[in-house]
Amino acid sequence: MRLLVTGANGFIGSACVRTALARGHTVAGLKRPGRPVPPDLPPSDRLLWLEGTLAEPPWPALEAFQPDTCLHAAWIATPGVYLHSPENDRLVRESLTFVDGLLRRGVRHIAGVGTCIEYQITGQPLAEDATPVAPDTPYARAKDALRRALQGRALQEGWTFTWGRVFYPYGPGEHPARFCSHLLRQLLQGQLVTVKSPHALKDYIFIEDLARAILLTLEHRLQGAVNWGTGTGVTIGHIARTAADLVGRPDLVRFQEPPQPDPFHPVVADATRLRQLGWSPTVDLREGLQRLLASLSGPTAPQ
Numbered sequence: 001m002r003l004l005v006t007g008a009n010g011f012i013g014s015a016c017v018r019t020a021l022a023r024g025h026t027v028a029g030l031k032r033p034g035r036p037v038p039p040d041l042p043p044s045d046r047l048l049w050l051e052g053t054l055a056e057p058p059w060p061a062l063e064a065f066q067p068d069t070c071l072h073a074a075w076i077a078t079p080g081v082y083l084h085s086p087e088n089d090r091l092v093r094e095s096l097t098f099v100d101g102l103l104r105r106g107v108r109h110i111a112g113v114g115t116c117i118e119y120q121i122t123g124q125p126l127a128e129d130a131t132p133v134a135p136d137t138p139y140a141r142a143k144d145a146l147r148r149a150l151q152g153r154a155l156q157e158g159w160t161f162t163w164g165r166v167f168y169p170y171g172p173g174e175h176p177a178r179f180c181s182h183l184l185r186q187l188l189q190g191q192l193v194t195v196k197s198p199h200a201l202k203d204y205i206f207i208e209d210l211a212r213a214i215l216l217t218l219e220h221r222l223q224g225a226v227n228w229g230t231g232t233g234v235t236i237g238h239i240a241r242t243a244a245d246l247v248g249r250p251d252l253v254r255f256q257e258p259p260q261p262d263p264f265h266p267v268v269a270d271a272t273r274l275r276q277l278g279w280s281p282t283v284d285l286r287e288g289l290q291r292l293l294a295s296l297s298g299p300t301a302p303q
Helices: 011-022 059-065 087-105 138-157 181-187 207-219 235-245 285-297
Strands: 002-006 027-029 047-053 067-071 111-113 158-164 167-172 191-195 205-206 224-228 254-255
Touching: 002 011, 002 059, 011 027, 011 207, 027 059, 067 087, 067 158, 067 207, 087 111, 087 138, 087 207, 111 138, 111 207, 138 158, 158 207, 167 181, 167 207, 181 191, 181 235, 181 285, 191 235, 205 207, 205 285, 207 224, 235 254, 235 285
Parallel strands: 002 027, 002 067, 027 047, 067 111, 111 158, 158 224, 167 205, 191 254
Antiparallel strands: none
16 A cells, blocks of 8 residues: 555654564655654654645655555644634645645545544444434534545545544543643652542544554555444543552542543444444553553653
């Protein structure tokens, strides 16, 4: 596979670049001008870095690379900002124009990175073919709008389209304000942690397991929606207690009483479609948090 990855230096994008190279694919990574290359992605004769944006792509370089598949992972993802940012609408427009350019240049498979919160929260595992789609944030509405537009075009024009709904990825390289990293940093600093919604159930997936799921989906050219989640939920309280145990400070965790309601509860994937490809998670929560903790507290940890 000759794979183009947008947002290739982001949390999900860079993990997919690593996994694609490990699986023998040739990759072009699109990143914003001036942004650094992830330090754990050494030079490779099968990896080409391209500078550009969705609005101003490096078309000559892309034409020379000749990708057959594009994983579109570029999007706003800053915690506390992305859910309601006006950038979401702009990214839909830019994505549609960018994909149109790719199709005119011979790309025949497009995979988009969606979100589990496109679904209506029903209290049951969220299934691609059964759970209603009812996005209620600007972020989720934008993602769903892009899915609907591209899915309609693919059906009419005969190219293949995958829409992967990501659940709750975590692991080394994530934004420091994401829940697991923020939690571990507080504990490492000896700060008391109050968990507001300890019973909220989420489907957390370690970043390497997510990248394997994505690459397996692309290799099979699976069409339509697919859940990129484990199929197993874990409570926020359990995550907090596990993290505190790993740090050696179980005394620092408190649960708010009464707990604060969580509008995204429970959010657990029906992972049947993904598992039919032969995928299963390999990193459990404790190991995943341990590896994240090592990346935060080791000699090369970001300050």
